[in-house]
Amino acid sequence: MRFRSLEERRERRQRRERSIPGTSDTVNQPNERLPSVFVSPITNHLSPFTCLPIFLAGLICLFLAGCPGPKFNPPPSVSPSPTPSPTVTPPPTPTPAPTPLPEAIIPYSHKEVARLFSGVEVHAQVESGIGDIASVERRALDSYLLDLQVHVRVPKAAQTIAELSEPDPSLPTVLPGLAAMLPIGKVSDFYYGLYQLKVESLGRELGRLEQLLSKHNFFDCNTILELTHPQSGRKVLLIQSDMDVNADGSDSDRTSDVDGSSTNFQPYTSYRWPKRTDQPSEFLGDYQNKLKQAESELSLKTASPDRKKALREQTEALQREIGDLKHFSFLISKADPFVVLPGFILRQTNHAFLPKLGDYVVVIYGDKLYPALLGDVGPSYKIGEGSLRLATQLDARANAYNRPASNLNVTYLVFPATADPTSGPPDLKKMRDRCETLLSEIGGASGQLWEWTDIFATPTPTPSPTPAPSPSPSPSETGSPTATASASATGSLTPSATPGLTPTLTPSPTPASPTPSPSPKPTKASPHETPHRHHHPDDTRGD
Numbered sequence: 001m002r003f004r005s006l007e008e009r010r011e012r013r014q015r016r017e018r019s020i021p022g023t024s025d026t027v028n029q030p031n032e033r034l035p036s037v038f039v040s041p042i043t044n045h046l047s048p049f050t051c052l053p054i055f056l057a058g059l060i061c062l063f064l065a066g067c068p069g070p071k072f073n074p075p076p077s078v079s080p081s082p083t084p085s086p087t088v089t090p091p092p093t094p095t096p097a098p099t100p101l102p103e104a105i106i107p108y109s110h111k112e113v114a115r116l117f118s119g120v121e122v123h124a125q126v127e128s129g130i131g132d133i134a135s136v137e138r139r140a141l142d143s144y145l146l147d148l149q150v151h152v153r154v155p156k157a158a159q160t161i162a163e164l165s166e167p168d169p170s171l172p173t174v175l176p177g178l179a180a181m182l183p184i185g186k187v188s189d190f191y192y193g194l195y196q197l198k199v200e201s202l203g204r205e206l207g208r209l210e211q212l213l214s215k216h217n218f219f220d221c222n223t224i225l226e227l228t229h230p231q232s233g234r235k236v237l238l239i240q241s242d243m244d245v246n247a248d249g250s251d252s253d254r255t256s257d258v259d260g261s262s263t264n265f266q267p268y269t270s271y272r273w274p275k276r277t278d279q280p281s282e283f284l285g286d287y288q289n290k291l292k293q294a295e296s297e298l299s300l301k302t303a304s305p306d307r308k309k310a311l312r313e314q315t316e317a318l319q320r321e322i323g324d325l326k327h328f329s330f331l332i333s334k335a336d337p338f339v340v341l342p343g344f345i346l347r348q349t350n351h352a353f354l355p356k357l358g359d360y361v362v363v364i365y366g367d368k369l370y371p372a373l374l375g376d377v378g379p380s381y382k383i384g385e386g387s388l389r390l391a392t393q394l395d396a397r398a399n400a401y402n403r404p405a406s407n408l409n410v411t412y413l414v415f416p417a418t419a420d421p422t423s424g425p426p427d428l429k430k431m432r433d434r435c436e437t438l439l440s441e442i443g444g445a446s447g448q449l450w451e452w453t454d455i456f457a458t459p460t461p462t463p464s465p466t467p468a469p470s471p472s473p474s475p476s477e478t479g480s481p482t483a484t485a486s487a488s489a490t491g492s493l494t495p496s497a498t499p500g501l502t503p504t505l506t507p508s509p510t511p512a513s514p515t516p517s518p519s520p521k522p523t524k525a526s527p528h529e530t531p532h533r534h535h536h537p538d539d540t541r542g543d
Helices: 006-019 048-066 161-165 178-184 189-205 284-298 305-327 388-394 428-440
Strands: 108-115 121-128 221-228 235-246 272-274 328-330 338-342 360-365 368-378 385-387 405-414 485-487 493-495
Touching: 161 178, 161 221, 178 221, 189 221, 235 388, 284 305, 305 328, 338 360, 338 405, 360 428, 368 385, 368 388, 368 428, 385 388
Parallel strands: 235 385, 338 368
Antiparallel strands: 108 121, 221 235, 235 405, 272 328, 338 385, 360 368, 360 405, 485 493
């Protein structure tokens, strides 16, 4: 083996590096042409073993460049999720500083204004002061005190045309004779007595606020005037008020269909008359059962003395009411037009304008005038009340719990000493005729006087008469014009075929009036014949 010297080997290596493309010397020469290794490898002094790998690599590159690459499915499109809103962290709530505690007892005072359901305005005040130790103040009666005071202004009575027209501007027109009666009239003592009873009622019920007279019912009367017509001398008590509803009364002689479901219903009225049939009251059984229950409880030895006292009073009242239902008939609210007055008015004997049960009354509402009777007695501290028949005529929506008129625009003309000498079921036609006469005696009225119909009256069927036979024509009239006309059973004309002649009307025969059957003998009057009224102590009808 021949060993080359170090210089030969170095020189050989430098020549080889200059001949191989990509070396640093070749690349750094920008103007030098690169040698082609594929054309003349010999001239570039490369060995076959050195050119073969380069040749194969070139073929592989050419092959790969002509072949398409593998196909891949594109990745599924993904909708970008919305960027969540950044959560704002609230600043921490600062801890409030505690209220400093007092270092001694501090007197306190507070006032507040409120309003009760009854319309009464309440001024409440709380005051505190310094007292003794708690064990001592607990025993003192005045250490914890509720001081109640009611301040109310009693209204003056309306007396002039202007004051009477304030709630009802049409009143002077409806009653043209009112202006002539006012100068010689006066405010009735009944008005002052009514408001005195109202104030006394406030004093009695002050400790029970739920029983306190409502503001509406305290101011329910605009006036009560005693008027006398200067020409006729007819007296009339003029009352201006609202109208609550009285749903009381029953009369088994006329009907057994009476609705007694309202809270304060009573099957009797103060105006009454002896029963005329043996038909018992539909409410008699209920009252007899109540009496048995009260008597059964009263017989028990376990009842306390106070309870026994209440039961004895209840049994006495039930016995009296059962006697009334057995022997008397009463007005019926849904059928009979009547009004109610406070009981104290009817107890003022020897009064020049004293009204009595059964007196005729005219109720004025707008331009309508309604005939009625004074038929019942109510609480002494309230006024303005009418039967259901009267109330629904003013407002069809009225019922036992809904008044027809809340304003003071209803005028009641009560004619004292006009009641019929014998009481009985109202004769509605007679009532209207009598009220029309009474109105004419105080100057007349320009409004419409209502005409009531009896809802219990059974219409009498009109019998069909036998038609008169038509006369037979004479032989001489045969073939000639005939002037005949037959009257039908209803009185209508049936003209003949021959024109030119005036038909004669044959009137229908008048049926004979039926002979009235005698009324049954009235039941013997009982000791309960004196009219009286049993009102619940908490009667708040219409409120």
